[in-house]
Amino acid sequence: MYARMRSISLIGRIIMGLIVGTILGVLVPSWSFIGIFGQLFVGALKGIAPLLVFFLIMNAISKYEGGSDTHFGSVILLYISGTFLSAVAAVCASFIFRIHLVFPQAVKVSNSAPKDLGSVLNDLLVNAVSNPLQAITQGNYLSILFWALVLGFALRHAHAGTKQVLTDFTNAIGKAAAFVIEFAPLGIVGLLFDTISKTGFAGVARYGQLVLLLVGTMAFVYLVVYAAMVALMTHQNPFPLVLWTLKESGIPAFFTRSGAVNIPINLGACKKLGLNEKSYAVSIPLGGSANSGGAAITISIMTLATCFTLGIHVSFPLALLLCFLTALASTGVSGIAGGSLLIIPMAASLFGISNDIAMQVVGIGFIIGVIQDSVETAVNSASDLLFTATGEYHDLMKAGTPVDIAAAVRKAKA
Known part of the structure; x- marks a missing residue:
């Protein structure tokens, strides 16, 4: 039965x-045991997410080669x-x-985020240097981020074999996360059942508002911000x-929901x-991790929606700090279906939101992921192509070489 279900695309299973x-939420709201599927799914995400974030960031930093002349300054600047x-x-x-x-x-909200920037920075520094093993077990994402960066830089000069082991281990954790995500449809049954049986369709309607905000923001960013x-x-x-x-990259990425699968399409478009x-040949695969505007949008909007729901005050300096954090954290998650959702707990921890609450937000993200993840992937993948071309034209x-962008596009269409 599992093999037969796997033969259906993930998006098809999520819709089911x-x-x-x-x-079930409408017909049998008293069958509370159905909600356990949602609890198991959120619990599994809660277990794998800290490890995934830690190794993704550490592995990415360990591969950084300072002083290498790769001639991609303009493209990297556009990505960042x-x-x-x-x-x-x-x-x-x-x-x-x-x-x-x-x-x-x-x-249950046990605490709220501090209102002044000084208190925020004090808490950040104290939490960041806590025990890394304890941070992983307790889901302290600020400490996870800090130690991943420190250990990543320390491993830059490690033996190539050591780096390969780290890469293999990171890939293994990514596959474990992908395995958990395979059970998203079953988890969604439990989560949606809980929501409808307890709040009716009013709660689901708010998910629709969230989708509209996410998709609208992504469309604005691509058509206005990126165009500018x-x-x-x-x-x-x-x-x-x-x-x-x-059209060339975004539409295929929307339906495949995989930036990795879309890399050959982008390479072909560059050739056109x-x-x-x-x-x-380097900038397109690099964009799969270094360019994650769609993921940054998802993380920021869902984190702030959680803050507004819990009544947590968000000051402008703290919101700006969130922008830097999400821009950094979203790097490296594009290759994993639903990967941006697993970064939400780290961003939420900035506002004193517990890991338990943050993981419920991740669950909501999977409910709306049929649309959200498709549009996010389209933005990420299409902008890889857009920025690669723009950087080279610049x-x-x-x-001193003349370039006619409109003529290049007309030639590519032909």
Whole structure:
């Protein structure tokens, strides 16, 4: 039966889970034992997420080679800037359109986030240097982030064999996380059943508002923010390239929901544009981890929605700190289905939100993931292609070589 279910795409199984959970919540709300599937799913996520975050970041930092001349300065600048500006746009959208969530399980707020920046920084420093093993077992994501960075930099000069072992172990944890995510449809049945049986369709309607905010923000970022970045770098009309990359790369990524699967499509699109193969052969795979604007949007909006729901005050300096944190944390999660959702607990810890509550938010993320994850993947993958082309065009024009973006797009279409 498991093999037969695996033959159906994950998105298909999630849709089935949504339907079954809704029907059971309406017809048999007294069957409370169904909710255990949601509890088991959230519990499994709670167990694997700290390990995943720790090894993803440590492995990525250990591979950094300082001083290497890779000629990708413009592309990397676009990747980093795009991810950070995506987080800023998400924070602004969250404050303009405040969303309140309905948690599948009852929550108890034991503490709230400090209101002044000094207290925040004090708590950050104290929590960051706590015991790393204890941090992993307790889900202290600030400490996990700190020690992952420290150990990652310490491993930069390690033997190649050691780095390969670290990479293999990171991949193994990623596969374990993917295995847990395979049971998302069953978990969604339990989570949606709990929500409908306790709050009715009013709670589910708020999930719809969250989806609209996420998708609307991602569309704004790609069509406005990213377009402005292209215009600033090339001093040309950005929309021929913006719309073409969205069609060529974004649409396939939307349906596959995998940035890794979409890499060959992006490589082929770069060839159509006539870009330098030595450059895009590296920058496109690199974008799969270094360019995660869609993930930054998801993490920021869902974290702030949790804060608004719990009545936690969010000051502007703290929101700005969230932008930096999500921009850093979202790097490296694009290759994992639903990976951005597993970073939410780390961002939520910035506001004093417990891991138990944060994991319920992750569960909500999987409920809306049919749309959210598809659009997020489309934004991430299409922008890999967009920024790779923009970075090369910028460098060519800076060197005095004339470039006509519209003509290049017309040639690629032909």
